[in-house]
Amino acid sequence: MCGMLCAQKVLSGQMAARDFLFRPPEPSPDMLLSSPSESIYVGKTKYLGVPFFWNSKKLLNPHLCVVGTTGSGKSYFVKTFITRASLTLGSSALILDWAGEYADWVRGAGGQVVAFGEEGINLLDLAGSSPHARMTQVMDALRILTDISHSNAQCRLTEDAIEKAYVSAGFKMKAAAGDGRRRMPTLESVQRILERQAKRSADAAEAARRIKNLLLSSGGSFTASTLPLSSLLSGLVCVDLHSLPTETLRSLAGLSILQFVKESMRASQRAQSPQPHLFVVVDEAWKIASDERSDVVSIVREGRKYGFGLIVASQNPTDVHKSIFSNAGTMMLFRLTHAPERSYVRSSLSYSDFYEEESHSLSVGQALVHLEFSKPSACPRNFILRKVDGEELLVTLHLGGGGMDLEFERNELSSRLLSFGLTDAQTRSMLAEFERRSFSLSASEFSALLEKFGHSRASAISLLRELGASERDLLSALAPDSRHQGEAIAILKGDAATKGKKGKRR
Ligand SMILES: Nc1ncnc2c1ncn2[C@@H]1O[C@H](COP(=O)(O)OP(=O)(O)O)[C@@H](O)[C@H]1O
Numbered sequence: 001m002c003g004m005l006c007a008q009k010v011l012s013g014q015m016a017a018r019d020f021l022f023r024p025p026e027p028s029p030d031m032l033l034s035s036p037s038e039s040i041y042v043g044k045t046k047y048l049g050v051p052f053f054w055n056s057k058k059l060l061n062p063h064l065c066v067v068g069t070t071g072s073g074k075s076y077f078v079k080t081f082i083t084r085a086s087l088t089l090g091s092s093a094l095i096l097d098w099a100g101e102y103a104d105w106v107r108g109a110g111g112q113v114v115a116f117g118e119e120g121i122n123l124l125d126l127a128g129s130s131p132h133a134r135m136t137q138v139m140d141a142l143r144i145l146t147d148i149s150h151s152n153a154q155c156r157l158t159e160d161a162i163e164k165a166y167v168s169a170g171f172k173m174k175a176a177a178g179d180g181r182r183r184m185p186t187l188e189s190v191q192r193i194l195e196r197q198a199k200r201s202a203d204a205a206e207a208a209r210r211i212k213n214l215l216l217s218s219g220g221s222f223t224a225s226t227l228p229l230s231s232l233l234s235g236l237v238c239v240d241l242h243s244l245p246t247e248t249l250r251s252l253a254g255l256s257i258l259q260f261v262k263e264s265m266r267a268s269q270r271a272q273s274p275q276p277h278l279f280v281v282v283d284e285a286w287k288i289a290s291d292e293r294s295d296v297v298s299i300v301r302e303g304r305k306y307g308f309g310l311i312v313a314s315q316n317p318t319d320v321h322k323s324i325f326s327n328a329g330t331m332m333l334f335r336l337t338h339a340p341e342r343s344y345v346r347s348s349l350s351y352s353d354f355y356e357e358e359s360h361s362l363s364v365g366q367a368l369v370h371l372e373f374s375k376p377s378a379c380p381r382n383f384i385l386r387k388v389d390g391e392e393l394l395v396t397l398h399l400g401g402g403g404m405d406l407e408f409e410r411n412e413l414s415s416r417l418l419s420f421g422l423t424d425a426q427t428r429s430m431l432a433e434f435e436r437r438s439f440s441l442s443a444s445e446f447s448a449l450l451e452k453f454g455h456s457r458a459s460a461i462s463l464l465r466e467l468g469a470s471e472r473d474l475l476s477a478l479a480p481d482s483r484h485q486g487e488a489i490a491i492l493k494g495d496a497a498t499k500g501k502k503g504k505r506r
């Protein structure tokens with residue numbers, strides 16, 4: 001191409017109107033950069049490539065609100081963030097895991113996983129608070145999670161029954177903290193007290209039925225305190241709630257644990273520290289993130305002075321209570337696809353048309369970040385994060401079924417899938433499927449997923465061969481039942497694909 005450069009006379013106003021003279025609207029580097037020993041590296045800004053080191057000293061508070069559609073990279077960010085927080089700041093993390101998506105990762109990172117359901121909490125256990133305070137908390141939880149607040153009479157009767165249960169177990173309602181030697185009452189005692197009044201009052205019968213249903217559906221998880229509450233607040237701990245059968249029970253467990261966290265926070269005698277020593281992670285817990293009365297909101301209001309940081313992640317920004325949404329020092333907005341959610345976010349945070357436009361095309365791991373600085377600053381508060389630079393654990397993925405057990409390191413399998421011809425997005429979904437299923441897929445699930453991506457059965461078989469599956473493995477994986485062996489042999493014979501190099505066998 002030949003071209004000619006020539007000088008032209010231009011007015012300074014015209015010159016300024018040309019985009020190349022504008023500094024991209026990103027916060028100034030001194031707000032983004034910090035010493036790696038007192039901050040958490042997240043990734044680089046999109047335009048100037050400035051590394052963003054999250055430093056709570058520069059921010060209004062240590063709380064983070066993370067929103068974005070499913071698969072946009074929220075949990076990956078949270079995992080990366082808390083891993084680095086523990087390495088650089090020595091912070092602990094307590095994860096309330098709604099969907100069971102953190103448990104394997106926490107085990108891999110050397111943390112502790114507590115399965116709610118196997119362990120439980122007696123909702124009336126005082127754990128250091130007064131019977132009156134505990135009664136108020138239990139009633140708040142019931143009001144948030146059930147429709148009991150529609151009936152004042154039922155609320156009053158349940159409250160009275162809880163009080164009677166404490167008093168008949170020998171407690172004084174206003175005593176500062178319970179007497180550790182006494183046996184704690186349980187919800188079963190409350191149910192019995194209500195049932196005794198049921199003949200005289202339809203409301204008491206209804207309130208008793210409500211408690212009975214809760215106890216039946218939770219299978220005893222809320223009557224005996226076996227959850228090691230005091231060990232939840234140090235190290236990396238995941239409370240796996242996903243085996244509880246309903247959203248209400250998961251939320252009830254989450255709320256009870258948060259009540260304990262709030263009380264420990266208020267009782268903590270720690271010297272005020274500028275950096276959080278504990279992050280509490282609440283991911284996809286819309287019922288407890290959206291209610292004013294939930295302790296998530298108390299932690300946001302008081303957390304900073306006690307060194308507690310809250311990380312709330314949600315698919316839908318409107319499920320996060322306004323006081324969390326508008327007070328978090330850091331907002332991470334991953335890709336959002338629905339127009340009402342986008343306009344809600346924009347009206348709460350106010351950012352330019354430019355960023356509105358940009359946020360339409362965010363890919364996985366990219367986010368629009370909004371920071372509230374601790375000191376007034378004239379510099380922009382928003383920027384696009386090019387990508388969360390992740391903290392990958394070395395995870396082993398298993399491909400099994402029949403007698404087969406092949407294992408791969410995550411990156412190795414990723415590059416073999418890409419070189420076989422899967423697209424980036426297909427490879428990512430395949431790896432996400434491994435993650436969802438505790439890092440292990442059967443050969444038939446693996447080939448069903450490949451077929452869903454548009455590959456033929458024959459090419460799925462040839463990929464399995466390339467990954468190291470023997471003919472016998474394939475036969476037993478594809479036809480576990482002898483009735484289908486003829487069919488499977490025909491499929492294997494029909495597959496003329498070359499046999500590739502073998503994978504690592506256990
Ligand atoms: N920054 C990133 N770099 C590399 N992979 C990522 C990144 N963010 C997300 N992923 C991958 O994308 C998939 C979905 O991410 P995830 O965090 O689970 O999404 P969400 O929690 O928003 O539903 C996961 O397999 C994850 O490993």
Ligand SMILES: [Mg+2]
Pocket residue numbers: 074075076101283
């Ligand atoms: Mg997630």
